[in-house]
Amino acid sequence: MNIAFPALLIFLLILPGILFRYAYRKGFWRSPVRLHSVSEEFTQGVFLALIIHFIALLVIKTLFKVEIRFDSLLLLLTGWPGLSDQYIIDYIDSAVTVPYAVLGYAIAINAISYLLGFGLHWFVRRCRLDLRYDRLRFDNEWHYLFSGEAVVFTIPRKDRKFTIIRELLHEYRDAVTVITCIVNLHDASYFYLGVLWDYYFDRSGQLDKILLSTAQMRKIDLVPDNGEDAEETFQNVRGDNLILKYENIINLSVEYILLSE
Amino acid sequence: MEAPKPRIAREIIADQRSAARLLNAIRKDNNSIQFKGRTIRIRKNSEVLKKVLSSDSLPDDR
Numbered sequence: 001m002n003i004a005f006p007a008l009l010i011f012l013l014i015l016p017g018i019l020f021r022y023a024y025r026k027g028f029w030r031s032p033v034r035l036h037s038v039s040e041e042f043t044q045g046v047f048l049a050l051i052i053h054f055i056a057l058l059v060i061k062t063l064f065k066v067e068i069r070f071d072s073l074l075l076l077l078t079g080w081p082g083l084s085d086q087y088i089i090d091y092i093d094s095a096v097t098v099p100y101a102v103l104g105y106a107i108a109i110n111a112i113s114y115l116l117g118f119g120l121h122w123f124v125r126r127c128r129l130d131l132r133y134d135r136l137r138f139d140n141e142w143h144y145l146f147s148g149e150a151v152v153f154t155i156p157r158k159d160r161k162f163t164i165i166r167e168l169l170h171e172y173r174d175a176v177t178v179i180t181c182i183v184n185l186h187d188a189s190y191f192y193l194g195v196l197w198d199y200y201f202d203r204s205g206q207l208d209k210i211l212l213s214t215a216q217m218r219k220i221d222l223v224p225d226n227g228e229d230a231e232e233t234f235q236n237v238r239g240d241n242l243i244l245k246y247e248n249i250i251n252l253s254v255e256y257i258l259l260s261e
Numbered sequence: 262m263e264a265p266k267p268r269i270a271r272e273i274i275a276d277q278r279s280a281a282r283l284l285n286a287i288r289k290d291n292n293s294i295q296f297k298g299r300t301i302r303i304r305k306n307s308e309v310l311k312k313v314l315s316s317d318s319l320p321d322d323r
Contacts, residue, residue, distance in 0.1 A: 155313050168309045176270045178287055193284055195274050214280035216288075234288065236281050257287060258304040259269050 006077050012106060014042070016113035017049030023117030027125065029140050034205035056109050128152075128169075132160045142207050146196055148172040148256045174259050179212060181252040182220060183244055189220040193234065196254075197241060207246045215242040269301060 021044060025033045035041060057068050123129075130136045131152040137144075144150045151172060152165055177196040182189055194212030202208040215237040273279045279296050286294045286303055293300050 151307065151310060154310065159313055159316070164309070164313055168307065168313075171307050171309050174269065176274065176283075178284070193288065195280060195284070197274070213274050214277055214284065216281070216284050234285075240277070255287070255305065256307075257283075258302075258307065259273070260302045260304070261269065261299055 009077060013053070014045045014049045016052045016109045017045040017047065019110055020048050020052065020113040020117040021045060023114045024121050025117075025139065027118060027121030027138075029138070029143065031140055031142070031201045032203060032205045034139055052109065052113055056105075056112075060105070128162065128165045131165050132162070142199060142201075145254055146177055146199060148175050148177060151256065171258065172256060175256045176259065178255045178257050179210065179252060180255065181244065182250040183248050184250055185248060189250065190217050191220055191234075192217050192237075192242070192244060194237075194242060209246060210244050210249075212242045212244065213240065269296075272296070273301070 018041070021041075022033060060066055061068060124136055130138055131149060134157070144153070149169065149172075152160060152168060155164065155168075178193070179196050180191065180193050183192050192212065192215055194215030196210060197213040198211040199207060200209045200211075216234040217237055218234045273283055273296055276296075279294070282294050282296075283303070285291075291303065293302050295301075
């Protein structure tokens with residue numbers, strides 16, 4: 001038997017685990033999911049797929065009284081050396097007596113896995129479990145930093161109670177994120193200061209650009225010779241928004257300013 | 262899920278001159294700015310955070 005078939009079958013079996021993991025990590029985030037090493041993705045995909053298939057088959061067996069032929073699956077996966085292709089085709093025909101059920105299972109299990117992953121992401125975010133427990137924190141540090149949610153991490157872990165987190169985030173809803181950064185342009189460095197409006201990622205999930213609203217700037221080595229404070233040499237940047245490429249930013253400071261009447 | 266920006270902040274940022282005044286106030290450590298006849302308080306420290314961190318809880322031993 002062609003080795004491509006067992007490989008394809010293995011991929012189809014792992015797919016629910018991969019989809020669940022992807023949907024959980026992606027959720028509502030705008031940033032692309034940062035992929036880990038192939039071995040890590042594969043291992044975690046296999047582990048999750050095993051759990052998903054185990055539960056799904058248990059449900060099917062209980063509800064529809066269907067006998068699951070694991071020996072057939074093993075035969076298809078291994079290719080069973082020595083057996084002729086015709087024998088295997090006949091075996092598949094006899095094992096898969098209801099092909100629509102197999103196809104339906106494949107489609108349903110993948111769709112359910114994706115939705116479950118998405119649902120779990122929603123649940124974790126909704127209950128702020130990612131802010132409460134470090135292990136549940138998503139791989140999206142820029143969101144935590146720019147949205148102000150990172151302030152929760154300054155609270156000792158045992159004090160991160162749901163009510164405190166809610167109260168803190170409520171207070172930070174009236175906050176603006178102010179960015180101060182040093183940007184290297186050609187042969188000079190500049191201080192930029194502005195209110196963060198938005199940010200964008202590249203395809204690999206790395207921060208690509210930040211968008212500042214109403215920015216001010218000054219050349220970093222500009223020292224006024226008239227005794228004026230260097231702070232006074234800041235100039236407003238014309239335009240509604242200023243886009244800074246992350247690759248040009250040498251360092252970046254984030255400050256949350258709380259506004260209230 | 263991106264949190265919507267608060268109303269006061271949006272209003273201030275939408276108005277370039279007010280936003281520039283806000284940045285100037287932040288640089289000069291001023292506590293407030295005037296915006297449409299209203300006094301907008303500027304704070305850098307959270308009351309909730311101050312309360313939590315100054316409570317009797319011991320530092321995390323992580």
